Amino acid sequence: MQECIFCKIVKKEIPAEIIYEDDNVLAFKDIQPAAPIHLLFIPKKHIPTFFDLQPEDDKIMGEVQRAAAVVAGDLGLAERGFRLVANCMKDAGQLVFHLHYHFLAGRELQWPPG
Template sequence: MEDCLFCRIARKEIPAKIVYEDEEILAFKDINPVAPVHLLFIPKKHISTFFDLEPGDELVIGRLHRAVVQVAREMGLEEQGFRLVANCQEGGGQLIFHLHYHLIAGRPLQWPPG
């Protein structure tokens, strides 16, 4: 999608502090962090919401999860842990309609989240 903020970041049209990148996945620092560690993980392929997943997309979602674990380990989060959040649709808190995960860590996280 041409005007999607995350697609534009993936195409390097908008700068971001990238912490991970491969051919299908991009991870970067959130510009409005809610914790000391707040990263966004996106597939480079535009997928608006979880309801828009197509056959074959399970491969990119699996790669997304593996990237989360790799980055979390590299950041030393394995012992303290992290929260992985995905919002879906407006009622679920989704603001940018490009499937993405928030990795949040670095402070005690309460439950329920909000």
């Protein structure tokens, strides 16, 4: 199996504008932004979809969400807020099969999203 694009970003084989990184989590700017602030938050561990999560992944997924809150605070979004969205499988719009969250902010977001 060929390695996914997000795994290559984690290994620094493909450049990305990294916003946050720690031992288990990476966040970088989306190359096709849907909002003024559009970041992708991923676990560094390759997990294709939510259906592939194992009990041992609970901690890392919590770390991904915590990282989003940390970055939101750093960006001054505590008052305005942000949206964290994950697409799971083709019908939901998942294009890269490495679990990831879209972090959207910087404008008033509408609901329902689509």
